[in-house]
Amino acid sequence: MKKLIMQGSKILILLFLLGCTDNENLEVPVSDKTATDPFEANSNSDNSSQRAAGPGGGVMMQAFYWDVPAGGTWYDVLESKIADWDAAGISAIWLPPVSKAMNGPYSMGYDPTDYFDFGDFNQNGSIETRFGSKTELLSLINTAHNYDIEVYADIVLNHNSGGDLESNPFTGTQTYTDFNPASGKFYRSASDFHPNNYVYNDEGIFGGFPDLSHSVPYVQDWLWNRSDGVGKYYKNVMGFDGWRFDYVKGFGGWVVREWVNNVGGFSVGEYWDGNAQKLQDWVNSTNRTSSAFDFACYYKMEEAFDGNDLTKLNGDMLWKRDPEKAVTFVANHDTDEIYNKLHAYAYILTHEGYPTIFYSDYEEWLDKNKLNNLIWIHRNLSAGSTNILYADNDEYVARRNGGPGIVVYLNTSNQWQERWVETNWSSQVIKDYTGNSNWEPTTQSGKWVKIQSPPNSYTIWSTK
Known part of the structure; x- marks a missing residue:
């Protein structure tokens, strides 16, 4: 699943992603467990x-x-x-x-x-x-x-x-x-x-x-x-x-x-x-x-x-x-x-x-x-250790790292929200398994992807 990219390209991608957010992305590991069965x-x-x-x-x-x-x-x-x-x-x-x-x-x-x-x-x-x-x-x-x-x-x-x-x-x-x-x-x-x-x-x-x-x-x-x-x-x-x-x-x-x-x-x-x-x-x-x-x-x-x-x-x-x-x-x-x-x-x-x-x-x-x-x-779908990717007053994004794993996006605001996040999937089509979003984006080779969540709702993403 891992794929190397040129360092210069990676810097440009990160600068672009950071420009898409209002706050600094967090990636806080909250568990070291890696087994698919928690x-x-x-x-x-x-x-x-x-x-x-x-x-x-x-x-x-x-x-x-x-x-x-x-x-x-x-x-x-x-x-x-x-x-x-x-x-x-x-x-x-x-x-x-x-x-x-x-x-x-x-x-x-x-x-x-x-x-x-x-x-x-x-x-x-x-x-x-x-x-x-x-x-x-x-x-x-x-x-x-x-x-x-x-x-x-x-x-x-x-x-x-x-x-x-x-x-x-x-x-x-x-x-x-x-x-x-x-x-x-x-x-x-x-x-x-x-x-x-x-x-x-x-x-x-x-x-x-x-x-x-x-x-x-x-x-x-x-x-x-x-x-x-x-x-x-x-x-x-x-x-x-x-x-x-x-x-x-x-x-x-x-x-x-x-x-x-x-x-x-x-x-x-x-x-x-x-x-x-x-x-x-x-x-x-x-x-x-x-x-x-x-x-x-x-x-x-x-x-x-x-x-x-x-x-x-x-x-x-x-x-x-x-x-x-x-x-x-x-x-x-x-x-x-x-x-x-x-x-x-x-x-x-x-x-x-x-x-x-x-x-x-x-x-x-x-x-x-x-x-x-x-x-x-x-x-x-929900297996493996957890990383908190982002949190502010009305948005929260976390990733489960097992197989197949998920990214969960909670949104308590009154409007649609979008955010770039780093997944565990490289160049793969993902979808929201709740049906709250009909997006089916493809993750980049560096595993980043933009996901969304409806107002006062949530989406949960994994590979198709």
Whole structure:
């Protein structure tokens, strides 16, 4: 692909190109990874879930939003969408917490009572969970697997809720720490929560709920050691392929490490912090057994796309530091602050990291055809390391260097924009795979080419 040109000609070309821009072109390398698959296996975790067909890797669907309809129908709704999601290129779905919680049929699952009641025991006011029955859950998982779609469980380990009052010898008070689950598995008492004989507290508590103590050997056994414990039952009996760990700021990264090392499966933690260094520190605290949601990327996108300053995309993000451990997203059930969402999806689906689609964005709020197009581009074209080529208030251009690779051009201005950029392609015809531009320019022998983007839109270029 490389072709030498005379130095004098090269100088003239560069002078011409610089004359076509209002600002100096940038070429900022943000990743040194050169593999066509941005997700590489390591000795401590199972990243096979991210190696879907195509050089760009997989795409996750968050298959719920806050306060989905109650009544036990949600699993059936999701099962009816699996075929279409598979056709669109979704490779994994993330479910809400599947076990019975304190508020029974009304709970979103983040107040867990019985980890082994999937909607088949009469407790906390219902038999089914808000989302359905165990039978319906197993049917959903089986259907997803028939389409080679993996299923991730939302695991809440920090706290429990719905226990009975008991005298707590560690606090000298009455506490709601007496758990007698209808499933008959994983009974808990005051000695299994903080404070106890082993440790007074851990990294954090949430909402005043009893804070589960992972330092207690009995708790460790039931969570990840026992063959019939929570992790191994969810994986080997229920069929879950991976885990989204809730509120990991509340306990040490070693907890996730031990879970993954003993249970296996893909893992991503919700470490809610916009500081990329802290996100990477948490990933490292798990001995790199887990990915993390890239909140740093999320907040930079909000500043860039809603604040009309695309130079914010030059900022620090987890995917730039550690792309194989970054799970990128535009919205989720807890936070939905980005207004200019299509630009944000065009960003995460063309850059490194494991992108997540939010159910409501896909099924209700945005143009599904445009999202499907971006998913296809991610899986089939978006590979390799990344270079930021240009950024100002309303223009951003970046290049992916794998095969075949892309150049993405984001434009938030109210007019058409054009820009000369350096590609990885010499003397090749390229086109915009979004259909937003009908140009089909030929790159020069020195790999430079002029591309364009419509007002408040984006284009994504690759070889024909």
